[in-house]
Amino acid sequence: MSEESKETRHMLAAIDERNAEQFLLCAETMHYADLAEIYESLTEEERDFFTSNIDMEQFAEVLADLPDTLIEETIERLEPAEQREILDQISDDDRVDILQDVSDDARERLLELVEPDDIEVTKSLLKYDESTAGGxxxxxxxxxxxxxxxxxxxxxxxxxxxxxxxxxxxxxxxxxxxxxxxxxxxxxxxxxxxxxxxxxxxxxxxxxxxxxxxxxxxxxxxxxxxxxxxxxxxxxxxxxxxxxxxxxxxLEEESTEDMEKMAGFSGEGSEETYLNTPTMIHFRRRFPWLFGLAILAIASGIVMIKFEDVLNSLFILSLFLPMVVAAGGNTGGQASTMVIRAMALGELDQDSIIRVAWKELRLGLMLGALLGTGMAIITITFVPMFYHDMPAEIGFTKFAIAVAVALAIQITSSTLVGSLLPLGARAAKIDPAVIAAPAITTIVDVSGMVIYFFVAKAILGL
Amino acid sequence: MSEESKETRHMLAAIDERNAEQFLLCAETMHYADLAEIYESLTEEERDFFTSNIDMEQFAEVLADLPDTLIEETIERLEPAEQREILDQISDDDRVDILQDVSDDARERLLELVEPDDIEVTKSLLKYDESTAGGxxxxxxxxxxxxxxxxxxxxxxxxxxxxxxxxxxxxxxxxxxxxxxxxxxxxxxxxxxxxxxxxxxxxxxxxxxxxxxxxxxxxxxxxxxxxxxxxxxxxxxxxxxxxxxxxxxxLEEESTEDMEKMAGFSGEGSEETYLNTPTMIHFRRRFPWLFGLAILAIASGIVMIKFEDVLNSLFILSLFLPMVVAAGGNTGGQASTMVIRAMALGELDQDSIIRVAWKELRLGLMLGALLGTGMAIITITFVPMFYHDMPAEIGFTKFAIAVAVALAIQITSSTLVGSLLPLGARAAKIDPAVIAAPAITTIVDVSGMVIYFFVAKAILGL
CATH class of the missing domain: 3.10.580.10 (CBS-domain)
Structure with a gap:
């Protein structure tokens, strides 16, 4: 690996000094993937130097390796004669990829430059969408x-x-x-x-x-x-x-896309590297979900306002409120990740829905029962040490039972929601990865609040 | 694809009827990947029927395609003579994979069955860990x-x-x-x-x-x-x-493992398909993180208890508390997903830490400013419609400013935490994917509570 970084350093120095001779000497022995990475990291003027000095036959391969979003502006830097040479040198599938990445105007213009013996296959390949086997x-x-x-x-x-x-x-x-x-x-x-x-x-x-x-x-x-x-x-x-x-x-594209959707990003997975993607693009891809989820999260606040009297009559309930709510988000997130990944690997078809539900229901009950019991023990052991205002008619045991029951119900229902929502999304032709952790967390946050206050009210008689 | 499922259906029928002749007829034309999938889905007795009828040369390939966790119990079903034949038929790297997947006892026993002319290469390959290039x-x-x-x-x-x-x-x-x-x-x-x-x-x-x-x-x-x-x-x-x-x-293993760690699973990525993994295994992989995060989440509850008087003096603050807290988890989760994926694709080295921090700081400020402004507008527009107890010395404008400022601070800090924690984890030789969404959400839940109450106290003078 160190040999490659030495090559890259020499190359960057040559570009920095605008030394065309040294630049060509370096480029000659370099792999197009490394050249594409270097090109991506350059400033506007440096890119001009790069494109006006590099051999067009080699640049054809570099261009094909660039992220989609850079294709059009890069090809526009070239003279028509150079564009023609690139389109001639490049392989059929790369030529079509490039034509699919540019605007309609640019595509028409570039198609005129394609050699007569390549034009038929190019046009026939253009019919297939980029994300199909044909594409x-x-x-x-x-x-x-x-x-x-x-x-x-x-x-x-x-x-x-x-x-x-x-x-x-x-x-x-x-x-x-x-x-x-x-x-x-x-x-x-x-x-x-x-x-x-x-x-x-x-x-x-x-x-x-x-x-x-x-x-x-x-x-x-x-x-x-x-x-x-x-x-x-x-x-x-x-x-x-x-x-x-x-x-x-x-595989790399699809995995990146799934992970990004699971974390709540809008739009297609970016092919550009993280650092080379402009901050504004990151901003536009993250903002819509954040805003939507924030609006949804106000529903949790409304539930809190509605149960103001319950909370005020026994404020120690606040101690476990965030925990019960968050546990639902965590278990729901785990369940949805499992199911979404299994779908991406082609393991689940629509008929599996009953088997998935049954598995996750049992899992949710087991997780809920064990976590609830654990929390009840912790409550009975530690809370009396520092909290001395527990009303006698409630007592720590009853309080611990209320926390445990709420936690168990929240975990069981969240596990089920987390596993079934992605399957439901697919049935409704929505990409399941979109209904992942952030959306599920926000949904079970609301249900968690409701469950916690209802259970507290019922068991503790508040 | 439909031809494959027809083959699979015929095969399952033959196994169900314990029809050895039909079974062999089907097996002959089938791909080992399909046979392995079928074997995985069988009951104990069906697996016995499968192993005692299939041709050992073909079963060698099926065995190599099974998930790690099934290898030992499967090979134990066979007679020593069959085990010897399998170990002879299989390719060197598959043989070593199998030997690495079984217990020490079984490995010693199986090594004795390896043919003399294979034993040297087998032993030399066994030196390399399964997850290295040599393995x-x-x-x-x-x-x-x-x-x-x-x-x-x-x-x-x-x-x-x-x-x-x-x-x-x-x-x-x-x-x-x-x-x-x-x-x-x-x-x-x-x-x-x-x-x-x-x-x-x-x-x-x-x-x-x-x-x-x-x-x-x-x-x-x-x-x-x-x-x-x-x-x-x-x-x-x-x-x-x-x-x-x-x-x-x-690539598939590493992506699955990263996704699972990002959702808070313990242990290595499972090679078994989701439905064929026993519920107890799912349980053991999910429980530890859930429990650890639940304990951590109590810290949020402690913060709530500490600020009881702030909340009681202006209970309408509850309306936006869950939203401010959750927004931090969402933006922190997005930032960590971006950074973890970029690291997995080899895009970030240790020197990039300053560039990542600078990028995420700007992003956090932009996201925080815009979301804060949006929420302030929503607060001023809608809250007065149903809430009539706002103290005159505070007023809706001041209240909206407090919510907006808390939200902006929470988002900026969470974005920074989400992006830097995975990089810090790698510097401390911890797998960055472990420090992903669930851990970050829990951490910024606590900080969100603190930020919200401090800002409310300071701006509203509670």
């Missing part, structure tokens, strides 16, 4: 025909060798591009030249429709340890492949 | 020597063809197994047979030490879009490779 796939797969001999197959592959992204799987297609099977590249290298492909090709058991969600593709690759996942259309025509690096990217 | 790597990589011709290289690879996991990268090593470079398999297939390997081999720029953390390996593969990551020892000897499916597994 993620690359069209540079290796394909041969079943009636070829091994020698013919190798010759046909050799011609496309530099363009092809992965030779891990060589797909066998028919005259209409329909997917018939696959061979491993090593099968070609280790078979006799005159062997016919269809004699030893294997069936393709797993493939995905171009219109399917990218998350489904990632789940299949992950579950079945696939090297490459072929993407087909309704007619079983092979359109492209999803490779391991796409899957890694999808 | 994750497979030793079935393709390697050749630089002085070989292409023809010699292909012949040597052909012999190992069935054992080798990935031919995407063929590594070139010297007589002492030191890593010298790599060639792509297609380079071999498309070069003349008499070409010398060292004439066209490429340098290996990225590799990892066997002792490095698995997360570091996954981050390298993800950042640099690698096919395969070579694992070396201190002497640069090539020991193994980490492939795409290891990386996918590492």
């Amino acid at each position: 993620r796939m690359t069209t540079h797969f290796a394909s041969i025909h079943g009636e070829m001999t091994v020698q013919q197959a190798l010759e046909s592959l050799r011609k496309e060798s530099e363009e092809t992204e992965s030779f891990a799987r060589v797909y066998v297609i028919d005259a209409k591009d329909k997917l018939c099977g696959y061979v491993r590249f090593r099968d070609l290298a280790f078979n006799l030249p005159e062997t016919i492909i269809s004699d030893f090709m294997r069936p393709v058991k797993r493939f995905i429709l171009a219109s399917a969600d990218q998350e489904e593709a990632a789940q299949m690759v992950s579950k079945y340890d696939l090297f490459v996942l072929p993407v087909v259309n309704e007619q079983h025509r092979l359109l492209g492949i999803i490779t391991h690096d796409d899957v890694v990217e999808i | 994750r790597m497979t030793t079935h990589f393709a390697s050749i020597h630089g002085e070989m011709t292409v023809q010699q290289a292909l012949e040597s690879l052909r012999k190992e063809s069935e054992e080798t996991e990935s031919f995407a990268r063929v590594y070139v090593i010297d007589a002492k197994d030191k890593l010298c470079g790599y060639v792509r398999f297609r380079d071999l297939a498309f070069n003349l047979p008499e070409t010398i390997i060292s004439d066209f081999m490429r340098p290996v720029k990225r590799f990892i030490l066997a002792s490095a953390d698995q997360e570091e390996a996954a981050q390298m593969v993800s950042k640099y879009d690698l096919f395969v990551l070579p694992v070396v020892n201190e002497q640069h000897r090539l020991l193994g490779i980490i492939t795409h499916d290891d990386v996918v597994e590492i």
Whole structure:
């Protein structure tokens, strides 16, 4: 790792001194991912220096690695001739990604610059949404025909060798591009030249429709340890492949997005690194939920006002009020995290709802009973040490029982709410990750107040 | 996908009827990942039927795909002869994984069953912890020597063809197994047979030490879009490779673990699916944090008791108390999620602490100012409609200002706490994900109470 940071330091020094010669020398040996990271951290003028000095063939790869939000302003820095070169050098799927990230105006302008022999595939890929299997796939797969001999197959592959992204799987297609099977590249290298492909090709058991969600593709690759996942259309025509690096990217994106939603952020997961995201963007993504939840939280205050007389008649109740309320938020948050993650990993379908409810109900009862008992013991042991105004008709035991019962009810109901709300959200076609910890905490805060005061009133006769 | 569930349904029917013939027929065509999922969902007697009928060669793969917690009880179901066959059939890294998952007793017993020609590599791999690059790597990589011709290289690879996991990268090593470079398999297939390997081999720029953390390996593969990551020892000897499916597994494990820790779970992320994890295990993983946080939450209650006179002299303060407290938890949770995820993706090092603090301080001030202003407006507009007991010397405007100021201070401080605590945790070698939403919420609940009552006292002169 230290070698990379040395490279990066040299590069940053070259940019700082506006030393074009040194800059090119550094860039030559660097990986596009490191260059993209450096570019992201530069000021406006430094970025101008970067783009006007770097080799366009290399910059095509850097550009494809930049976060979505930087694509348009970066490509606008370039001359039309440079834009044309970039669009020519870049792979089909990266070209389409870039075109999908820019404004409609810019897309029309850039499409005019795409070379005639690339325009058809570009336009056909543009039809697929970015988050579908079709939007993620690359069209540079290796394909041969079943009636070829091994020698013919190798010759046909050799011609496309530099363009092809992965030779891990060589797909066998028919005259209409329909997917018939696959061979491993090593099968070609280790078979006799005159062997016919269809004699030893294997069936393709797993493939995905171009219109399917990218998350489904990632789940299949992950579950079945696939090297490459072929993407087909309704007619079983092979359109492209999803490779391991796409899957890694999808998994990281989806996990980040889920975590952010679970913490109450608006909008899509940001691809930019935390520090390089402008403060205003952070602000806009965090504010709406905060404000909404704050309004909701006033409901808890209204409950407190309504039960003013209960609280005033036995103010020691305040000692455990925040605890009972917070315990509901914590257990509800745990339950929702479990369920949301299980859904993201494809473990729960709509039929599981009864099993989930039953499991969480038992869990809630167990957690509630044990925590309630623990708190009752703590109450009876410690509260009499410093509190001497307990009315005789109530007594510490009754008080402890009230706290314990309220806590147990609050925990059981919150566990159930936390596990079922995300499932309900999915049934209502809302992203379950949105109904996570912050929303659930706010909801069970209100119910916790109500439960606590009702139980206190009932058991202590206030 | 529907084809898979049909297979699964047939299989479950065969198990239900204890129909061994049908069972074997189904198993033959099924993927080990599906078989493992089915096995996980079976009862004790069904599992016995499963293990006593399935072909041991196939069961070796199923076993390697089972969650850690099921490994020991599953392998104990088998006869020693079957265990021996499994240990022989399985790949080196899976064998070591299994041995690492069982108790010390079982490990000693199983090691005796390992074939003599596998025992050395097994023992050497057992030295690496499961969560290191060395613990994750497979030793079935393709390697050749630089002085070989292409023809010699292909012949040597052909012999190992069935054992080798990935031919995407063929590594070139010297007589002492030191890593010298790599060639792509297609380079071999498309070069003349008499070409010398060292004439066209490429340098290996990225590799990892066997002792490095698995997360570091996954981050390298993800950042640099690698096919395969070579694992070396201190002497640069090539020991193994980490492939795409290891990386996918590492990423899913680490994301699940982070999410669970962020929601307050104890222990390691569970590999078992949510529904198949026994309720008692869920209970044990959730209870400790819930109990600890409940004890901490009593501190909030103590603050309330201490400020009893402030609350009693102006009970309408209760209306906004839960909101101010909860807003801190929400904004602190957002900040910590951002920072923890950025750390997990390798974006933040220890030096970034000042930049993070500065960013979150500005964000906190902006969020606090805007939310405070919003709440002040709401207070002045709506509270006078139903509350008629506001003392004249205080008035609604002063009251609204007190609420707004307390809210702004609470949000600013909570944002800062939420972002800095995870960084502090890492500096103190505590896993930052542990110091996430639930812990931060509980901490800022207490500080929120204190801030609210102090500000109310100061501004309203109570």
